Amino acid sequence: MNLADALHRLAPATEITALGTIRGLDTTLIAERGYPLELIPPVPLPRKLNGDLVRTPARLRESVRAAGEALDRVRAEVLVGFGGYVAMPAYLAAWRRGLGIIVHEANVRPGVANRVAARMTTRVFTGAPSVRLRNATAIGTPLRPTITGLDRPALRDKARRCFGLHGDGPVVLVTGGSQGAESINAAVTGAAGAFRAAGVQVLHITGPRHTVDVPLCGPTDPSYVTVAFVKEMRCAYAAADFAICRSGAMTCAELAAVGLPAAYVPLPLRGAEQRLNVEPAVAAGGALLVDDENFNPHWITTALLPVLTDPERISEMSARASTAGAPDADIILAHHVLAAVREQRSIATRSLE
Incomplete structure (x- = not known):
């Protein structure tokens, strides 16, 4: 949400849709900030060999399908992911569609979704220099002004x-x-x-x-x-x-x-x-x-x-x-997102030619 606010400050016409799940505070906090929310099924990634791990592929397929439908509905050009239950299916759906992908990892130890996504894009950003993630550039964590x-x-x-x-x-x-x-x-x-x-x-x-x-x-x-x-x-x-x-x-x-x-x-x-x-x-x-x-x-x-x-x-x-502290991380990340949008539009224009 802090990134979304920064994008609107830099480019007020930017259309932003949040992907979320019914878990946590997505349905409360996102609505309070005034952004549309698309819900997809959550897919926790088990860390142990158990029944949940066996059921994960089917759950992931369903969530990827739902994420892809949401991306299509809003005509998304770029996906920005921060990890969590919603991230893995969103990354996979965006990658299949050839959308621009941007990853931000706030934690020092990256989660599974962001480790996978870091292999899909070169636009990978972190909250601290000590984060070990492929293609990573440390910019800090986006915060509210x-x-x-x-x-x-x-x-x-x-x-x-x-x-x-x-x-x-x-x-x-x-x-x-x-x-x-x-x-x-x-x-x-x-x-x-x-x-x-x-x-x-x-x-x-x-x-x-x-x-x-x-x-x-x-x-x-x-x-x-x-x-x-x-x-x-x-x-x-x-x-x-x-x-x-x-x-x-x-x-x-x-x-x-x-x-x-x-x-x-x-x-x-x-x-x-x-x-x-x-x-x-x-x-x-x-x-x-x-x-x-x-x-x-x-x-x-x-x-x-x-x-x-x-x-x-x-x-x-x-x-x-x-x-x-890193007080301008929100603006730095927003500039990278807008650059990714411009790149996607340039690719689309060349394909039409």
Whole structure:
């Protein structure tokens, strides 16, 4: 969606259709951004030898057929893929039709779909230089201008008032992603007393499926604010001095763009892939890294609170966190997409001649 917005800024007449599935937030977030959505059957690619693997070829054929029909309906000239359930069938359908294909891989460890697609095209882009992918050029991850242009100090007081936080004192933002994270929620609420004793306010985004039990604040206690979901994360970033979060590619990219230091707790699945995403920020001195199994109230009290209560340390980490940002990745990728469209049209013109 960030790329789509950038394309419309550069070329307002560009027709954009999103391919998605009923899984996740496609049907909600894409509609909110105002783009048409074509749904195709999701095809998870199993990593183990089981019944799902046996059924995958038939599912993939059906999804490729549906993706191809969608591409034909909208008269697509170029397909841009970012990986995920929708990507593999979309890549195959576009390749069969001779459409231009552009690949963007935000994660340090590429997924199966993008590894396959990188052999179909030379237009392959990544969020970080360390991504090993054929034909890859590192440009960063496309973000919204409201994120890349965020002035956290200027918006801080207003953002804190919006969430009911005090204007003074350190604020830690806690988020487990769009759906929340039970282990992060448990560890942070278990340390609620320690946060209050240290004078640290908490803005805790629990996820819409989770509830947490936090003791009520006294009239003079630092605030502990819980919300299920935040649509405008720029406000949460502006209110905070530090974050506790997973290390998905988009989260890492956004925190780098706004210069918000964090304690990253990688999702402990798929060989700890998320751990790779945060290594540049940790190496730069802008982040802490803790495994999910070790993230608990004791770690928060002994390792994190001394950082949160040290303004000079926070300031230094903020400056170092911002060194990993790439604020213009959306525009760079949009230019490549428009160049691919021009190339496709030139090929079509020559074939008619």
